[in-house]
Amino acid sequence: MAGYDRERFASTSDSTLDELSCGICRDILCDPLMTPCCLQMFCHNCIDTWLESSDTCPYDRHPLSSAQLCRTPRIVMNMLLDLKIDCEFKDNGCDSVVTLDELPQHTANCRFNDTKYTDYEFEDYEEEEEPDLTANGLKIIENMMSEEMTEKVLSIVSNDIIEKTSLSVICAKISKKLDQKCGKRWHCSVVDRFDTQAIFIFEPGFWIQLKFGFLYYIIYKTQH
Ligand SMILES: [Zn+2]
Ligand SMILES: [Zn+2]
Ligand SMILES: [Zn+2]
CATH class of the missing domain: 3.30.40.10 (Zinc/RING finger domain, C3HC4 (zinc finger))
Incomplete structure (x- = not known):
């Protein structure tokens, strides 16, 4: 560039x-x-x-x-x-100001980085078959959180994840709520398959991957 x-x-x-x-x-x-x-x-x-x-x-x-x-x-x-x-996603609502040194890590983690999921909209979702739901509609794929933290996170996520707006709106809402209830700073990203290649730098013990419908949500906390 x-x-x-x-x-x-x-x-x-x-x-x-x-x-x-x-x-x-x-x-x-x-x-x-x-x-x-x-x-x-x-x-x-x-x-x-x-x-x-x-x-x-x-x-x-x-x-x-x-x-x-x-x-x-x-x-x-x-x-x-x-x-x-x-942050380059200031227009999307990110108010972070970071050093140039911190910028690459921030950009990769930025919750307002809508290039991460612009391709997924709920119209696609509705064409899929009715997903096989667990009790609250969510499946835990991988979890590094304590039981208490998991419960807290799930109670917030399960309310917002069912909304039929765009995924970027849902993810921004979830991370904002988690910030308020569980301390800063939370991130929520969507991937369309279980992707072990993605590198997310997170606080130890604050990372969970959920499946809802055919989408995978990665929810994690960072220090910045
Ligand atoms: Zn010269
Ligand atoms: Zn130049
Ligand atoms: Zn940002």
């Missing part, structure tokens, strides 16, 4: 953002590399794309090839990784 949109760094001064911006895309450096000629920094993707059609430095026009690009000094990387950035 090119740089990070400047607008997402509301708490950082303009002068700092100028120092840490890419000379090609003008946004905040993403995975930066430095030129040996003028010590300018550019996003990895931006300078790669530039050098596909040019053999000079975009800043001072000195001859330049990708093999000559250097890693960014550690002090600059540290400054960059300490910048506070708005």
Whole structure:
């Protein structure tokens, strides 16, 4: 990707953002590399794309090839990784502000990250056969929670999971309620099969996988 949109760094001064911006895309450096000629920094993707059609430095026009690009000094990387950035799903309702260092983990776990389940809507669900329900309609597939926590979580989940709105609405509702009743910060994701490949970083003892209908719900708690 090119740089990070400047607008997402509301708490950082303009002068700092100028120092840490890419000379090609003008946004905040993403995975930066430095030129040996003028010590300018550019996003990895931006300078790669530039050098596909040019053999000079975009800043001072000195001859330049990708093999000559250097890693960014550690002090600059540290400054960059300490910048506070708005979550990219702010428009979906996420109010998290994290450091660039924490961003990949936050994005993977963000409950407002609707790219995780935009494909599933309840119209699909209704076409399926009536699911084989247990007492409360939920099946526990895998559980790492204490009995007490399991009961608490199930009582919240079983109320909301039956609503026939979109899955992203249901998941957001469940995680918000769990935040209120069981401490921050809970996440609820839907997958359409039992997926052991998915990596979720969770607090030890706070992870459960449920099946409802043909969908699998992963519900877990993280520290951020
Ligand atoms: Zn760039
Ligand atoms: Zn240069
Ligand atoms: Zn977020």
